[in-house]
Amino acid sequence: MTTAEMIISYAVWLALVVLCVSFLLTVWRVIKGPTLPDRVVALDMLTGIVIGFIALIAIRTGFTLYIDIAISLGLVGFLATVAFARFILSRGNREAPKGDMMKTLTASVPEPRRKSAARRPSGTGPAVRRKAKK
Amino acid sequence: MMDILLAAITAVLVLGGAGFALVAAIGLNRLPDLYTRMHAASKAGTVGSGLLLLAVGVHAGDLPTFARALAGFFFFVLTAPVSAHLLAMAAHKVGYPLYAESVRDEMKDYDKRI
Numbered sequence: 001m002t003t004a005e006m007i008i009s010y011a012v013w014l015a016l017v018v019l020c021v022s023f024l025l026t027v028w029r030v031i032k033g034p035t036l037p038d039r040v041v042a043l044d045m046l047t048g049i050v051i052g053f054i055a056l057i058a059i060r061t062g063f064t065l066y067i068d069i070a071i072s073l074g075l076v077g078f079l080a081t082v083a084f085a086r087f088i089l090s091r092g093n094r095e096a097p098k099g100d101m102m103k104t105l106t107a108s109v110p111e112p113r114r115k116s117a118a119r120r121p122s123g124t125g126p127a128v129r130r131k132a133k134k
Numbered sequence: 135m136m137d138i139l140l141a142a143i144t145a146v147l148v149l150g151g152a153g154f155a156l157v158a159a160i161g162l163n164r165l166p167d168l169y170t171r172m173h174a175a176s177k178a179g180t181v182g183s184g185l186l187l188l189a190v191g192v193h194a195g196d197l198p199t200f201a202r203a204l205a206g207f208f209f210f211v212l213t214a215p216v217s218a219h220l221l222a223m224a225a226h227k228v229g230y231p232l233y234a235e236s237v238r239d240e241m242k243d244y245d246k247r248i
Contacts, residue, residue, distance in 0.1 A: 082217055
């Protein structure tokens with residue numbers, strides 16, 4: 001084993017240990033995170049750490065094809081985060097206590113419009129026409 | 135001599151990337167609310183994985199691999215702020231509260247201003 005290989009081997013081992021520790025810390029935030037966006041942020045971070053793991057495996061084994069796998073995993077993680085953001089936006093708030101910010105933000109949102117019940121019998125469907133003949 | 139220099143650069147990049155990931159994970163656990171946690175995760179975490187990818191490119195030592203690693207690095211650096219901004223805007227719009235001691239909320243009356 002030459003000196004260069006030894007340097008890289010030790011560095012990769014140390015980096016694997018450090019990445020394991022940070023992976024476990026991030027998993028702890030996913031489990032504990034009090035709200036859904038906290039968990040989404042931690043999952044995004046988890047994707048980044050897994051990309052780091054893939055890069056380290058690429059250095060250890062020498063297969064540079066792993067770079068493409070890392071790029072595609074990053075793409076999937078980005079799309080997942082965007083989809084989660086849309087989901088949070090459409091789901092609304094169910095966890096946070098209703099404070100001042102909640103009032104100012106929901107004040108301008110109109111109520112969903114419902115069909116008025118009075119308009120319904122005056123339709124022109126076949127059942128209504130039959131009733132009118134009688 | 136040359137390969138020892140290349141190995142040293144790779145080792146520095148690898149250890150730096152892992153250190154940035156560790157800093158991001160510690161920040162994710164120690165910071166008080168969603169928005170500050172997001173600032174730790176999306177900056178330090180992205181730099182961590184990007185440095186590790188660059189280390190793969192330097193270690194391989196040929197130009198196509200290095201170009202692919204560089205492309206991956208730029209891809210992560212470009213997409214991380216977009217996703218973090220989208221998530222922060224969704225969470226703020228829906229009404230997840232800021233940390234109680236934060237001093238400024240510039241998007242407080244965002245709906246009225248636009």
